[in-house]
Structures are given as C-alpha cells and as structure tokens.
Amino acid sequence: MSFREKTAWISLISMSAIYAIYFWSAIHSGPHFGTLHLGGLLETVIALVIVQVALTIVVSIFSPKEAKAPRDEREKLIDLKATRTAYAGLATGIAFACFFGGFNPPIVFNANALLFILVVSEILRSACQIIQYRRSA
Amino acid sequence: MATIRNEIRRLRFEHGEMTQQELAEKINVTRQTVNAIELGKYSPSLEAAFRIAAVFGKPLESVFHYCEDE
Numbered sequence: 418m419s420f421r422e423k424t425a426w427i428s429l430i431s432m433s434a435i436y437a438i439y440f441w442s443a444i445h446s447g448p449h450f451g452t453l454h455l456g457g458l459l460e461t462v463i464a465l466v467i468v469q470v471a472l473t474i475v476v477s478i479f480s481p482k483e484a485k486a487p488r489d490e491r492e493k494l495i496d497l498k499a500t501r502t503a504y505a506g507l508a509t510g511i512a513f514a515c516f517f518g519g520f521n522p523p524i525v526f527n528a529n530a531l532l533f534i535l536v537v538s539e540i541l542r543s544a545c546q547i548i549q550y551r552r553s554a
Numbered sequence: 555m556a557t558i559r560n561e562i563r564r565l566r567f568e569h570g571e572m573t574q575q576e577l578a579e580k581i582n583v584t585r586q587t588v589n590a591i592e593l594g595k596y597s598p599s600l601e602a603a604f605r606i607a608a609v610f611g612k613p614l615e616s617v618f619h620y621c622e623d624e
C-alpha cells in the first residue's frame with residue numbers, strides 16, 4: 418500500500434469516526450444545542466487535526482522517501498478524479514439543503530446540515546481515492 | 555476496446571532484473587505507478603512513456619504498443 422493510499426485511509430477513518438461523535442452529540446443535545454455546537458465543533462476540529470497529524474507522522478516514519486516525494490502523475494489524476502466526484506456530491510447536497518431550507522428550519526440546523534454535507538463530501542473524496550488506488554494497484 | 559500494452563516487464567528482466575522500485579526512481583514516479591503501468595491498469599503520460607523508453611535505450615514503439623481490438 419502506497420503512502421498516499423495510507424493517508425487517504427487515515428482521512429477516511431478519522432473523519433468518519435470523529436465527526437460521527439460530533440453529529441451524534443449534536444442530534445442529542447436538545448434545545449441547548451446552539452452554544453454546545455460551537456464548543457463541540459472546535460473540539461472536533463482540534464481532535465481531527467491531532468489524530469490526522471499524529472497518524473501521518475507514524476506512517477511517514479515507516480516510508481520517509483514516499484512521504485517526502487511529490488505526488489506523481491497517477492496520484493495527481495486519482496486526486497483530481499476523487500475531487501470531481503466529491504464536488505458532485507457537495508453540489509447535490511447543497512441543492513438539497515437549499516430546497517429543504519425553504520421550510521424555514523432554525524439557523525443552527527442549517528449550519529449543521531451544511532457541515533454534514535461538507536464532511537460527507539470529504540469522506541466521499543477519500544473513499545474515491547482509495548477505490549482508485551485499489552483498482553490500479 | 556483499445557488497449558496500450560507494454561514490454562516493461564521483459565525489458566526490466568533484460569536489464570539485469572531491474573526492480574520496479576529502481577525503474578520508478580529513474581523516472582520519478584512511485585513503485586505502485588510502475589506496477590500499474592506494467593499491468594496495463596494505468597496508461598502513462600507521453601512524457602513518462604518517453605522517460606521509460608529512454609531508461610531502456612529503446613524507441614517508444616518498442617516499449618508500448620497500441621492495440622485496437624475488434
């Protein structure tokens with residue numbers, strides 16, 4: 418498994434796990450979710466950065482050459498294809514959010530819905546990268 | 555469906571059993587990319603194809619073949 422594929426796995430697993438905790442607590446936070454979400458979101462982002470940086474350092478230790486090397490043409494192509502798919506997911510999600518936003522839900526719900534769409538798009542991007550790395554392995 | 559076949563595996567063998575890693579380092583790509591090219595799962599850019607041919611000292615058409623299946 419290449420270094421880039423490992424980092425895609427790190428991104429996929431860490432984002433899925435950490436944001437699952439955030440959205441779980443957001444759903445079950447009741448009427449006081451406004452302030453709790455800001456603190457919870459900050460904690461989530463910090464946790465995500467720490468986990469991703471720590472795991473990437475560990476992976477880099479085992480393959481230092483690959484970690485230092487720039488992306489080659491195949492890796493760039495995989496990255497572009499995955500980003501294109503994620504963009505389609507993001508655009509579709511935003512279109513749905515705009516449609517359902519017409520029902521006038523609270524503003525915090527809207528922010529969380531948009532964040533959810535963004536997170537799902539990012540997870541989709543990592544998943545697409547992994548699939549393409551596996552296909553051409 | 556058209557496919558691009560190549561002779562990289564044979565040429566590596568003929569060049570002192572050059573490893574995929576050694577070839578990858580010579581053409582500035584990862585070993586996984588060399589493996590993908592060799593297996594026909596990834597078609598390299600024209601630039602990478604020329605670099606591969608240059609490593610083996612062969613013309614491009616001796617390394618890569620364009621096959622149009624009927």
